[in-house]
Each structure stands twice: as structure tokens, then as C-alpha cells.
Amino acid sequence: MPALCRDCLATFEAGSRCPECLGVRVISHPELFDLTIAHMDCDAFYASVEKRDNPELRNKPVIIGGGRRGVVSTACYIARIAGVRSAMPMFQALKLCPNAVVLRPRGEAYAKASRAIRDMMSKLTPDVEPLSLDEAFMDLSGTAKLHGAPPAMMLARLVKQMETELGLTGSIGLSHNKFLAKLASDLDKPRGFAVIGKAETASFLHDRPVSMIWGVGATTRQALEAAGIRRFSDLLQWEKQDLAARFGNMGERLWHLARGQDDRRVSPHAPVKSISKETTFEEDISDPELLDGHLWRLAEQVADRAKAKGLAGRVITLKLKRADHRQLTRRLSLPYPTQLADRIYRISNKLLALVNDTGPWRLIGVGIGGLCPGEYAHSGADLLDPQAVKRAGAELATDRIRARYGQDAIRKGRSLR
Amino acid sequence: MKISIERAALLKAVSQAQSVVERRNTIPILANVLIEAESEAISLRATDLDIEVVDKASAQVVRAGATTVNAVLLHEIVRKLPDGALVMLSDDPASGRLSVEAGRSRFSLATLPREDFPVMASSEYESNFSVAAPVLRRLFDKSKFAISHEETRYYLNGVYLHVAEGEGGKVLRAVATDGHRLARIDAPLPEGAENMPGVIVPRKTVAELGKLLADDDTEIAVSVSETKVRFATPDITLTSKVIDGTFPDYTRVIPTGNTRKLEVDASDFAKAVDRVATVSSERSRAVKMALDEDRLVLSVNAPDSGAAEEELAVAYGDEPLEIGFNAKYLLEIASQVDRENAVFMFNSAGDPTLMREGNDTSAVYVVMPMRV
Numbered sequence: 001m002p003a004l005c006r007d008c009l010a011t012f013e014a015g016s017r018c019p020e021c022l023g024v025r026v027i028s029h030p031e032l033f034d035l036t037i038a039h040m041d042c043d044a045f046y047a048s049v050e051k052r053d054n055p056e057l058r059n060k061p062v063i064i065g066g067g068r069r070g071v072v073s074t075a076c077y078i079a080r081i082a083g084v085r086s087a088m089p090m091f092q093a094l095k096l097c098p099n100a101v102v103l104r105p106r107g108e109a110y111a112k113a114s115r116a117i118r119d120m121m122s123k124l125t126p127d128v129e130p131l132s133l134d135e136a137f138m139d140l141s142g143t144a145k146l147h148g149a150p151p152a153m154m155l156a157r158l159v160k161q162m163e164t165e166l167g168l169t170g171s172i173g174l175s176h177n178k179f180l181a182k183l184a185s186d187l188d189k190p191r192g193f194a195v196i197g198k199a200e201t202a203s204f205l206h207d208r209p210v211s212m213i214w215g216v217g218a219t220t221r222q223a224l225e226a227a228g229i230r231r232f233s234d235l236l237q238w239e240k241q242d243l244a245a246r247f248g249n250m251g252e253r254l255w256h257l258a259r260g261q262d263d264r265r266v267s268p269h270a271p272v273k274s275i276s277k278e279t280t281f282e283e284d285i286s287d288p289e290l291l292d293g294h295l296w297r298l299a300e301q302v303a304d305r306a307k308a309k310g311l312a313g314r315v316i317t318l319k320l321k322r323a324d325h326r327q328l329t330r331r332l333s334l335p336y337p338t339q340l341a342d343r344i345y346r347i348s349n350k351l352l353a354l355v356n357d358t359g360p361w362r363l364i365g366v367g368i369g370g371l372c373p374g375e376y377a378h379s380g381a382d383l384l385d386p387q388a389v390k391r392a393g394a395e396l397a398t399d400r401i402r403a404r405y406g407q408d409a410i411r412k413g414r415s416l417r
Numbered sequence: 418m419k420i421s422i423e424r425a426a427l428l429k430a431v432s433q434a435q436s437v438v439e440r441r442n443t444i445p446i447l448a449n450v451l452i453e454a455e456s457e458a459i460s461l462r463a464t465d466l467d468i469e470v471v472d473k474a475s476a477q478v479v480r481a482g483a484t485t486v487n488a489v490l491l492h493e494i495v496r497k498l499p500d501g502a503l504v505m506l507s508d509d510p511a512s513g514r515l516s517v518e519a520g521r522s523r524f525s526l527a528t529l530p531r532e533d534f535p536v537m538a539s540s541e542y543e544s545n546f547s548v549a550a551p552v553l554r555r556l557f558d559k560s561k562f563a564i565s566h567e568e569t570r571y572y573l574n575g576v577y578l579h580v581a582e583g584e585g586g587k588v589l590r591a592v593a594t595d596g597h598r599l600a601r602i603d604a605p606l607p608e609g610a611e612n613m614p615g616v617i618v619p620r621k622t623v624a625e626l627g628k629l630l631a632d633d634d635t636e637i638a639v640s641v642s643e644t645k646v647r648f649a650t651p652d653i654t655l656t657s658k659v660i661d662g663t664f665p666d667y668t669r670v671i672p673t674g675n676t677r678k679l680e681v682d683a684s685d686f687a688k689a690v691d692r693v694a695t696v697s698s699e700r701s702r703a704v705k706m707a708l709d710e711d712r713l714v715l716s717v718n719a720p721d722s723g724a725a726e727e728e729l730a731v732a733y734g735d736e737p738l739e740i741g742f743n744a745k746y747l748l749e750i751a752s753q754v755d756r757e758n759a760v761f762m763f764n765s766a767g768d769p770t771l772m773r774e775g776n777d778t779s780a781v782y783v784v785m786p787m788r789v
Binding site: 332334335336347350351353354378379381382383384385389 | 567568569570573594595596597598599665667670743767769783785786787788
């Protein structure tokens with residue numbers, strides 16, 4: 001059985017200890033050098049970046065998240081021992097781990113680290129599909145000749161390089177499709193390397209819960225449980241058409257996934273479907289003036305993003321969350337796509353007025369969907385709003401000033417609210 | 418209640434009623450139609466709480482009474498009954514069922530008590546007048562395409578019907594706009610309409626009204642108050658709340674200083690626009706009009722699907738001009754022209770353009786250009 005040492009990258013025939021360096025971080029699997037679809041997931045990415053940049057934090061529990069009211073976006077492995085998890089409300093996390101160091105996310109630092117990792121991945125294969133800043137699929141089919149080494153070797157080299165050059169660790173899942181690769185990367189975290197081969201796919205899945213499937217959230221899980229489906233083995237009892245009849249498109253996908261089948265390609269240019277920004281308040285807000293300021297800043301961020309990506313959207317979405325976490329969204333389709341902050345702001349403001357509820361709210365978000373290339377964006381001209389064209393012109397002039405003299409060179413008074 | 422009625426008469430009455438009923442609603446009784454039988458006629462009443470329609474049909478009433486039954490269901494049944502059938506409706510208060518019998522078909526339908534049926538409060542109308550159906554039809558048909566669907570601008574979700582100062586004195590005027598195009602249609606002011614308050618007639622009411630106006634010979638009795646509007650024929654009465662809002666001052670939207678005049682056969686123009694727009698994608702619906710001495714070139718350039726061009730002989734004597742419009746908007750206003758040539762009045766590529774039929778100013782349209 002082929003084996004690979006993840007420390008010195010030596011290859012050999014079986015054994016649990018590396019014959020070269022005597023290390024124990026050995027991965028061996030009959031199909032090790034034949035599998036080509038990988039999923040790389042960084043370990044506690046945000047927290048790891050913080051620990052790298054500030055070595056004093058190394059042995060302390062670190063939680064990254066937004067303020068007292070926010071939720072945990074990442075917890076380091078020390079904090080995880082105390083039971084802290086991502087998406088957990090901050091107060092709960094601090095109850096579990098009172099001595100944790102809580103840090104505000106530093107988006108720029110993470111984006112920079114993410115770009116560096118992405119550069120490394122793209123040297124392995126052009127088919128890199130990022131899912132977020134800290135994880136990506138890679139398809140290394142047909143690269144063995146080019147690199148003179150099988151995918152498994154290149155992936156081990158990648159994470160080793162990430163550790164030495166960037167001071168960040170990641171876990172690799174290697175299999176024969178995206179679904180299994182993603183499952184695999186989670187099996188051996190942190191600093192993991194897990195392989196799911198074709199031969200053991202069925203037995204691997206058999207007793208595992210269907211909630212492992214990416215995209216099966218609480219709602220789908222409940223629906224599946226109502227149908228008596230909790231494990232992959234339960235799914236195998238169902239005919240394809242019965243699953244499709246009960247769960248729609250998802251049903252058919254489940255049928256294939258239960259058999260470890262997933263023919264989705266690793267697509268490097270997955271199109272952006274929407275652009276949105278949201279903010280959770282330090283304290284619940286019902287003051288319309290304060291909300292107005294937030295709305296403007298969010299609209300401006302969404303517009304900036306759309307302009308930077310050369311996109312425009314024709315659906316404006318407003319998202320609100322009440323104090324008790326109940327969420328509501330309102331959306332409006334425009335006759336023409338837009339990328340103007342002014343338009344996004346005005347529409348979301350009207351949507352907020354239509355909600356006809358003073359809150360208080362704990363979160364507000366603004367987004368655009370129905371995206372198309374930016375050149376189709378409308379000028380903003382409106383028969384009933386003669387000022388709209390002028391405001392659009394002012395916004396474009398503002399953008400030019402900001403591009404030249406910095407983001408804060410010119411601001412609307414509204415943004416200071 | 419027990420009545421017999423011809424299938425055709427019942428179908429006509431029930432089809433108008435069921436179209437008012439909202440398909441999705443949370444109040445069960447609003448899905449029902451109220452059937453009231455008295456002397457030699459029955460009336461069918463349906464409402465969505467904003468619009469109420471009452472249809473009368475002559476019937477043989479054996480036993481007077483009233484009940485309510487699901488409107489869509491009754492409509493489906495009557496529609497499927499054979500032509501010329503005589504339909505018997507009778508309710509059984511004990512079982513709470515309405516039986517529908519025709520030939521050998523028998524149906525038994527669930528009912529809800531008539532007392533629960535919301536009847537729209539009657540109101541005082543400030544203005545009552547009568548208009549021939551074709552006049553009213555023109556006002557609404559030629560303006561309704563411009564009604565806005567944007568719910569944040571709810572005051573644009575209807576046709577603004579009001580009295581205005583036209584070129585030759587006071588007129589009855591219908592205006593609709595969505596901010597991208599506008600339609601302004603005038604009709605001679607009917608006697609008794611002088612003091613009519615301006616009202617915004619909701620889109621759904623305009624659609625329902627179409628059925629009352631189908632027959633050219635009908636005189637429509639119109640009643641208007643600040644909050645309601647009523648249209649009535651001898652058989653049908655349509656009462657609707659009006660949109661509670663202020664219609665924007667549209668007069669400053671209509672350009673008066675546009676001097677570049679294009680005259681073109683409306684039907685040739687519409688067909689050509691339709692042809693070139695075939696290649697336009699959902700994303701960019703822009704049609705470019707390039708004007709030069711008696712020559713118009715229509716073109717579409719959609720990077721993701723292709724390009725198209727067509728030349729038309731027109732009457733144009735001004736400086737060359739290139740201007741772009743949404744293809745759908747151009748088609749919609751061009752199709753309003755049915756007798757004479759379409760006349761476009763331009764200013765610049767960035768300013769609103771005016772369109773009318775020949776020299777007739779009783780129907781004018783404004784459309785906003787878009788970048789091309």
C-alpha cells in the first residue's frame with residue numbers, strides 16, 4: 001500500500017513510521033496516488049492569523065468575533081476545548097471560556113493571507129474553486145506528469161509550504177469527488193490529511209448522519225428526519241423518484257450522494273450570485289436616524305463591491321433581525337439593474353418604511369441580487385426624480401475622489417450618523 | 418334559497434365575481450361569492466376588501482334566500498356544464514350545503530353563512546356622471562401599460578383619473594407612469610364631472626373594469642368620492658377603494674421644448690423594433706435609434722447574443738441624433754398608435770422624449786432614454 005510521510009515527503013511501501021525521518025505523520029492508502037479531487041480547509045484560520053501576528057497569544061484561547069453582541073466567527077483550538085464553536089453567541093462563548101482573548105476580525109489581514117494561500121494553490125492546478133477565504137476545492141487531475149509527483153504528494157507539499165512560509169496550518173481531504181473531499185478534510189483536523197477512496201466510499205458513508213452533507217441545514221434535516229432519514233443507510237432504502245417527489249431537486253441529489261456520487265466540477269470561476277453586507281448592532285436599535293446611517297454605510301459598501309467587481313443588480317434586498325433573532329427580509333425588483341449606492345440606499349430605505357415596524361432590531365443588512373455586468377447598469381434617470389441623474393453624477397465624482405485621495409477623503413454627512 | 422338559471426347567464430355572472438377573488442387569502446369567506454336570490458333575479462357578490470363586484474342575472478326564483486360558496490369552485494363547475502343547461506341551485510340550511518344540479522350532474526358544495534360575508538360600506542359620492550364605454554375604455558387601455566409595479570411607489574400603482582385643463586378647455590384625464598415612461602390620455606369632460614375629485618384607480622380595478630367596457634353600446638355610470646370609485650352597468654357594479662396617496666405633479670415631466678421631430682409609420686416602426694430586439698438579451702434591452710436626414714437606423718448590440726440592424730425611411734429634418742431606449746417601452750408606446758403616424762419629439766440623447774399620434778395631443782406619451 002502506497003504511503004507518504006507528511007513531514008519529509010518521502011514515499012514508501014506501507015508502514016506507520018517514515019523510514020527516512022522516522023516521523024509518524026504518515027498517510028497510507030491503497031488509492032493514495034490515484035485520487036485527484038481535494039478540499040483544503042485552513043485550521044481556525046482567523047485565529048491562526050492572529051496568533052501568527054502576535055506570538056503572545058499562542059497559548060491563550062482566542063476568539064474572533066464582532067463585539068459583545070456578535071457571534072463567534074472563529075475560535076482557536078484552545079478555545080474549542082472549552083466548547084466554544086463558530087456561530088455561537090459571544091456571551092455564551094465567554095461563559096464557557098471566560099479567559100478568552102476576544103478580537104475584532106481584521107478583514108484585510110485575512111484577505112492577504114488568503115491571497116497568499118490561493119497563489120500557492122494555483123501553482124498546483126488552475127482548477128481552484130475557493131469557497132471562502134479559508135477553504136477551496138482543487139482538481140489535480142492530469143497534473144501528475146507536470147509536477148512529476150502525484151496529487152497527494154503535491155497537497156502534502158502545499159500544507160507544508162503554508163506552515164513554513166505563512167505560519168498557517170490547513171487540513172486536506174482527498175477523494176474522487178467534491179462531496180467526499182469536503183467530508184474528508186474534516187476528518188483529521190487540525191493539520192489533517194484524510195483520504196476516502198472509491199473502494200471504501202459506501203462503507204464510509206453507511207452509518208454517518210446525513211446532516212454531514214454540505215447544504216443540509218436544520219430545516220432540511222428536520223424534513224429528512226420526518227421521513228425517517230437520519231443516516232446515509234436510510235437514504236439507500238429510497239427509490240430515486242420517491243426522493244425527488246418528496247424533496248424536489250435536493251431529493252435527486254441526495255440519492256446520488258448516498259451512493260457517494262457527485263459529478264459537480266471544480267469550477268474556478270463560480271459566478272457571484274449576490275453582494276450583501278450586514279451589521280449586528282452593539283445594542284438593539286429602533287432609532288430611525290441611526291438606522292438610516294447604517295443603511296447608507298451598508299448600501300455604500302455593497303455599491304463599492306459591485307463597482308469593484310464590475311457588476312450591477314436588479315434585486316435589492318433588505319434583511320432585518322429582531323431582538324429575539326427572528327429574521328425578516330424584503331426585496332424589490334427594479335426595472336433596470338443598478339450599482340449606485342444612492343439607488344440601493346433609497347430603495348432599502350423605502351423597504352424599511354414598508355416593514356412598518358419600529359423594531360428594535362439587532363441586525364440590518366442590505367444586498368443586491370440578479371447580477372449582470374456593470375455596463376448594463378442604469379444611469380438612474382427617472383422622470384419623477386429629476387435630481388436622480390445629478391445624484392448619480394455626484395456619486396461617480398465621489399468615487400473618483402476616493403480612488404485618488406483615499407476612502408475617507410469625501411463622505412456623505414449621512415454616513416456619520 | 419332555490420333558483421333555476423340558464424348556464425350561460427350564471428357563467429357570465431360568476432366569472433366576473435371569481436376574478437375579483439384573491440387566489441391566495443387567509444380569510445376563508447373572501448374566497449366565497451355571496452349569492453342572493455330575490456323576486457326574478459339573483460345577484461352575485463365578491464370582494465377582496467378593496468374591490469367589490471356585484472353581478473345581476475335574471476333567474477327563476479322558487480324560494481328567496483342567500484348563501485355563500487367558493488367562487489372558483491362554482492365557476493369551474495358551471496364552466497364544465499354543457500351549453501344550454503338549466504342549472505338548479507338550492508341550499509339546505511340544515512346540512513350547510515349548496516346543491517348544484519344540471520341534467521344528470523349533481524354537486525354538493527360547502528357554504529359559509531351569509532352574515533359573515535363582508536359587504537363594502539356604502540359611501541357618499543361627490544360626483545356622478547355617465548360616460549360611453551368606448552371613451553372610458555380608451556382612457557384606461559392607452560394608459561394602463563405605464564402603471565408602475567414598484568410597491569415602494571404605491572401611489573404609482575394605478576391610473577390617475579382627474580379633471581384637467583386641456584388645450585380646448587377642461588378634460589377628463591387619465592395619467593399613468595412608472596418613472597421610465599408616462600401616458601397622458603384626455604377625453605371630453607362628461608356632464609356632471611366638473612367637481613370630480615382626482616383619484617388613483619388601482620391596477621387590479623383597471624383590469625377588472627375591462628370586462629364592463631367590452632360592449633360599445635353600454636353607458637357607464639361613474640361615481641367618484643375621495644376614497645372610492647364606482648363603475649356601473651345595468652348588470653354589473655364595480656366598487657373600488659382608490660389608492661390613498663398623492664399622484665406626483667406629472668405636468669413638469671412632459672417636455673414642452675423638444676424640437677427635433679421624427680414622423681414614422683407606427684406599425685412599420687413597431688415591427689422593426691420588435692425584429693431587432695430579438696437579439697437583445699434580458700440584461701440589455703436597449704435599442705439604439707440613429708437619426709439622420711429622413712433616415713432611421715434601429716440597432717441592437719448585445720455582447721452575449723449578437724447584433725441586429727434595420728433601416729427605415731422616415732420624415733426627419735433635424736441634426737443627426739443617436740438615442741437609446743428600452744425595446745419593450747418603445748414597443749409599448751408605438752403600439753398605442755392605431756390611426757396615424759407616430760410622431761416623436763426629441764431634445765437630446767439624455768432628455769425625455771415625447772410621442773404622440775399625428776398632431777393629436779389628446780394622447781401623449783413620454784419615455785426616458787437609456788444609455789447605449
